Amino acid sequence: MMMIFGIPAPLLFGQLLLGLINGAFYAMLALGLSIIFGMLNIINFAHGALFMMGAFAAWILLQYLGIGYFPALILSPILIGLFGIVLERTLISRLYKLDHLYGLLLTFGLALVIEGLFRNYYGSSGMPYNIPAALQGATDLGFMYLPIYRAWVVVAAVVVCFATWAIIEKTFLGARLRAATENPALVRAFGINVPRLITITYGCGVALAAFAGVLAAPIYSVNPDMGDNFINTVFAIVVIGGMGSILGSILTGFGLGVIEGLTKVFYPQASATVIFLVMVIVLLFMPRGLFGKAA
Amino acid sequence: MLEIKDLNAWYGESHVLHGAAFEVREGEVVTLLGRNGAGKSTTLKSIMGLVPRRQGSIRFRGAELIGAPPERIARAGIAFCPEERGIFGSLSVTENLLLPPVIAPGGLDLATIYALFPNLKERAGTAHGTKLSGGEQQMLAIARILRTGAKMLLLDEPTEGLAPVIVQQIGRTIREIKARGFTVLLVEQNFRFAATVADRHYVMEHGRVIDMIPNHLLSSSMDKLHDYLGV
Numbered sequence: 001m002m003m004i005f006g007i008p009a010p011l012l013f014g015q016l017l018l019g020l021i022n023g024a025f026y027a028m029l030a031l032g033l034s035i036i037f038g039m040l041n042i043i044n045f046a047h048g049a050l051f052m053m054g055a056f057a058a059w060i061l062l063q064y065l066g067i068g069y070f071p072a073l074i075l076s077p078i079l080i081g082l083f084g085i086v087l088e089r090t091l092i093s094r095l096y097k098l099d100h101l102y103g104l105l106l107t108f109g110l111a112l113v114i115e116g117l118f119r120n121y122y123g124s125s126g127m128p129y130n131i132p133a134a135l136q137g138a139t140d141l142g143f144m145y146l147p148i149y150r151a152w153v154v155v156a157a158v159v160v161c162f163a164t165w166a167i168i169e170k171t172f173l174g175a176r177l178r179a180a181t182e183n184p185a186l187v188r189a190f191g192i193n194v195p196r197l198i199t200i201t202y203g204c205g206v207a208l209a210a211f212a213g214v215l216a217a218p219i220y221s222v223n224p225d226m227g228d229n230f231i232n233t234v235f236a237i238v239v240i241g242g243m244g245s246i247l248g249s250i251l252t253g254f255g256l257g258v259i260e261g262l263t264k265v266f267y268p269q270a271s272a273t274v275i276f277l278v279m280v281i282v283l284l285f286m287p288r289g290l291f292g293k294a295a
Numbered sequence: 296m297l298e299i300k301d302l303n304a305w306y307g308e309s310h311v312l313h314g315a316a317f318e319v320r321e322g323e324v325v326t327l328l329g330r331n332g333a334g335k336s337t338t339l340k341s342i343m344g345l346v347p348r349r350q351g352s353i354r355f356r357g358a359e360l361i362g363a364p365p366e367r368i369a370r371a372g373i374a375f376c377p378e379e380r381g382i383f384g385s386l387s388v389t390e391n392l393l394l395p396p397v398i399a400p401g402g403l404d405l406a407t408i409y410a411l412f413p414n415l416k417e418r419a420g421t422a423h424g425t426k427l428s429g430g431e432q433q434m435l436a437i438a439r440i441l442r443t444g445a446k447m448l449l450l451d452e453p454t455e456g457l458a459p460v461i462v463q464q465i466g467r468t469i470r471e472i473k474a475r476g477f478t479v480l481l482v483e484q485n486f487r488f489a490a491t492v493a494d495r496h497y498v499m500e501h502g503r504v505i506d507m508i509p510n511h512l513l514s515s516s517m518d519k520l521h522d523y524l525g526v
């Protein structure tokens with residue numbers, strides 16, 4: 001068997017792939033959190049719960065309506081995004097005039113309520129969601145077997161993250177978003193409806209979480225706590241990448257997923273803490289994070 | 296065109312405008328003069344709906360705007376160039392220029408804007424608006440509101456801290472847009488500059504308008520003005 005640094009190659013590449021998959025979810029979730037933080041100035045603690053709702057939406061669509069994976073990949077983000085818009089309009093928007101802490105408390109409470117409701121109706125054991133037929137199986141790369149679905153997740157995440165980045169950095173709508181992030185009052189004084197822009201941003205950030213949830217459904221079992229398992233790490237990633245930095249969230253998400261995967265190979269005891277260790281080190285030397293803008 | 300009556304404004308507990316009143320007629324260039332802290336910027340921000348709390352009456356083309364949010368005031372046809380210029384660092388020069396939406400026909404097209412501000416054309420590719428020099432940023436801040444079709448412009452100290460040649464260029468621009476039918480409410484500390492562009496001058500003190508001087512009487516009112524402005 002081929003060995004790399006004394007580690008069997010399939011083990012190394014297997015963990016690298018797992019790291020990349022986790023990184024894909026970190027990146028999508030951190031990206032949504034960053035966009036929301038930039039525009040709303042709140043840390044969306046409900047993000048993990050909305051990710052979970054995305055996965056549940058796919059499961060429910062299949063279970064009760066027979067709607068399959070690919071339509072769910074579009075429908076679930078739309079439905080959960082609309083739910084996010086309702087949350088923003090009815091609850092979150094009432095807190096913009098107050099200290100940021102209230103937004104954090106509200107979304108934290110929302111997460112607890114949402115997860116509690118789902119636990120109540122569906123239990124916490126988790127439901128299986130099958131990989132769609134078109135993405136089943138694996139290919140032999142020579143040095144390892146690559147499950148098609150996992151490759152699909154990484155590709156889909158890269159495409160969605162890149163598309164989001166391009167919309168924000170390269171389009172006219174993105175320019176309005178960036179301007180409204182920098183100086184919302186002045187942007188309003190130009191005749192642009194910033195409150196509506198904020199609502200749309202929240203909806204899109206939530207839709208991104210739901211999209212990640214659908215991608216995650218066949219990999220992790222669909223259960224009310226699936227968001228919790230990710231979200232602490234994702235908050236650390238947002239901080240490491242630099243609060244509100246789009247590119248920072250994407251690159252840090254993928255990068256730390258890989259670092260975490262490699263740690264599992266070389267020093268498994270540290271794999272659960274390595275991201276927080278990186279966070280401490282980065283914050284010591286770069287308090288604004290890797291890609292954070294100077295004030 | 297713009298009629299302000301009994302305008303009061305507050306920042307939190309502090310009451311900054313105390314019943315300011317004045318008017319700007321269509322096609323005029325009118326200045327607000329006054330010492331630091333007199334409330335000139337607050338007056339412009341109040342017209343734009345950008346202060347936390349305001350009361351009184353702001354009528355524009357007959358419509359009352361005192362309760363309107365900033366985006367509606369902008370869409371009614373008033374455009375604002377703030378004292379700190381408000382150039383966005385996360386937007387390129389071109390994005391900054393194109394950011395304010397066109398709200399009515401009759402704005403200047405890009406070719407005319409570049410003819411007025413040749414520097415902006417040269418710097419159009421700059422990736423961050425805040426990489427421009429102070430003078431260029433000021434030109435960009437004026438240029439971007441000329442596109443929108445808003446005919447009432449509020450300019451807050453456009454000459455502050457700029458070199459004399461740039462001040463002259465801004466003076467030329469104001470006369471040019473006046474000739475094109477724009478109406479301008481201009482906040483100035485520099486009354487020598489104000490005299491070269493304005494029809495009338497209002498003097499503000501402690502949040503009130505205390506005097507009005509037509510431009511042709513400015514030179515004969517110098518003693519009074521020195522007194523008001525403490526220069």
Ligand SMILES: Nc1ncnc2c1ncn2[C@@H]1O[C@H](COP(=O)(O)OP(=O)(O)OP(=O)(O)O)[C@@H](O)[C@H]1O
Nearest residue numbers: 306309311329330331332333334335336337338484
């Ligand atoms: N954001 C704010 N919060 C609290 N007080 C403010 C704020 N902005 C201005 N003030 C106060 O309101 C008063 C009027 O300020 P304003 O900026 O309108 O004056 P100004 O005439 O434009 O002065 P300057 O010539 O220095 O620009 C000042 O006493 C100032 O300290």
Ligand SMILES: [Mg+2]
Nearest residue numbers: 335336337378
């Ligand atoms: Mg001022």
